[in-house]
Amino acid sequence: MSSIRLIVFASFCLASGALCAHSDSSGWFDRVLTRLTQEHRPPHQPRLLAYPTIAYSPETSWELGAASSLLFHAKNDYQKNRLSEVTAFAFVTLRSQYGLWLDNAIYTDEDRWLLLGKVRFQRFPLLYYGIGPEAPKEDPVVVNGVYHLIRQRVMHRVKRNWFAGMELDYQHLGQVDFGGEQPSRPLPRGADGSTNFGVGVGTVYDSRPNMLNTRDGWFAELSWLHYSKTLGSDHAFDGFFAEVRRYRQLNKNSVFAWQVAGNIVLGDAPFNMLSLMGNESLLRGYYTGRYRDRHYYAAQAEYRFLPFPFSKRFGATGFVGMGAVAPTVSSLTLQNLRLAGGAGLRYFIFPQKDIFVRLDAGFTREGVSFYIFTGEAF
Numbered sequence: 001m002s003s004i005r006l007i008v009f010a011s012f013c014l015a016s017g018a019l020c021a022h023s024d025s026s027g028w029f030d031r032v033l034t035r036l037t038q039e040h041r042p043p044h045q046p047r048l049l050a051y052p053t054i055a056y057s058p059e060t061s062w063e064l065g066a067a068s069s070l071l072f073h074a075k076n077d078y079q080k081n082r083l084s085e086v087t088a089f090a091f092v093t094l095r096s097q098y099g100l101w102l103d104n105a106i107y108t109d110e111d112r113w114l115l116l117g118k119v120r121f122q123r124f125p126l127l128y129y130g131i132g133p134e135a136p137k138e139d140p141v142v143v144n145g146v147y148h149l150i151r152q153r154v155m156h157r158v159k160r161n162w163f164a165g166m167e168l169d170y171q172h173l174g175q176v177d178f179g180g181e182q183p184s185r186p187l188p189r190g191a192d193g194s195t196n197f198g199v200g201v202g203t204v205y206d207s208r209p210n211m212l213n214t215r216d217g218w219f220a221e222l223s224w225l226h227y228s229k230t231l232g233s234d235h236a237f238d239g240f241f242a243e244v245r246r247y248r249q250l251n252k253n254s255v256f257a258w259q260v261a262g263n264i265v266l267g268d269a270p271f272n273m274l275s276l277m278g279n280e281s282l283l284r285g286y287y288t289g290r291y292r293d294r295h296y297y298a299a300q301a302e303y304r305f306l307p308f309p310f311s312k313r314f315g316a317t318g319f320v321g322m323g324a325v326a327p328t329v330s331s332l333t334l335q336n337l338r339l340a341g342g343a344g345l346r347y348f349i350f351p352q353k354d355i356f357v358r359l360d361a362g363f364t365r366e367g368v369s370f371y372i373f374t375g376e377a378f
Helices: 008-020 026-037
Strands: 004-007 047-057 061-073 083-093 098-107 113-123 126-128 141-159 162-178 194-206 217-227 237-251 254-267 275-277 291-293 295-305 314-326 338-350 355-364 367-374
Touching: 047 083, 047 338, 113 162, 113 194, 141 194, 162 217, 254 275, 275 295, 275 314, 291 295, 291 314, 295 338, 314 355
Parallel strands: none
Antiparallel strands: 004 047, 047 061, 061 083, 083 098, 098 113, 113 141, 126 141, 141 162, 162 194, 194 217, 217 237, 237 254, 254 295, 275 291, 295 314, 314 338, 338 355, 355 367
């Protein structure tokens, strides 16, 4: 059950830009695009990009939505302060499903504080394939329910590029319909729904001047979250997460980037809070949660042309990744390793802030998936 989301505005830009590149109307197109993206504003002022979206998948039917991204620098000082981003996405489907997503990565003046988080409120189906590295692809359970997520990291600068602080995570899955009266998979822990609240600590090292399109620098994160019934959770467990990213600019128009990540869940965790493999960033091509278990480890590498030497607006990428899930570290095997790879097209949407719209196609042994987003995958 694959889905394809088409961002109407981005698609218009990509198609029209290609046509105008060989016609006298390119000046008209550039002027319209500049107005729509507010690129005519001075570089220190915020930018707001808004566009409609449309998608289709068998479990939702047609989906209509709207998305927006606010890009800004603290105190409008683009020379001293890093680029911050707040994004919002809302949608409804023809089957009365709905959702609201909010994401934030905010740096305060002189990088004193880093606020990194996301919010999800949605009634939207998820596909459950089972637990473990051998979960079969055939006949996944369509799980309907109401899902709430609020996760926020509040971190203070310890040293230059290094932040540390507190993390909070609230997740609720309710009104659950787990595949009807006879689901095709055994019911896992948490199949009736659950509410879980975790508190923990984390640290981040971030030398990226531009999180949406990093050409050189490092990013690393290490975190621990504790979920306890004394905190109001239905389940007691711990989550550990570690990640490292490296970006290296090879020349003016090309970047090589790599990423390694791991997630471990120990204790009485429900199925929806196990380690999940696959998403629009790491291991593109696999549905989020296609494989899930207590341990998840993955890595990927990407080569980026940003932009092509012969173009001001267009670029491309090629990427490859691998990952595996397992119940324990000792049970990890090469047989459980899953590979993913693909290529993408980039369109320079905010030249002054070095930001692209990306269209990626991710291929796995199970098929192909498409993604369109603002900013790079990682």
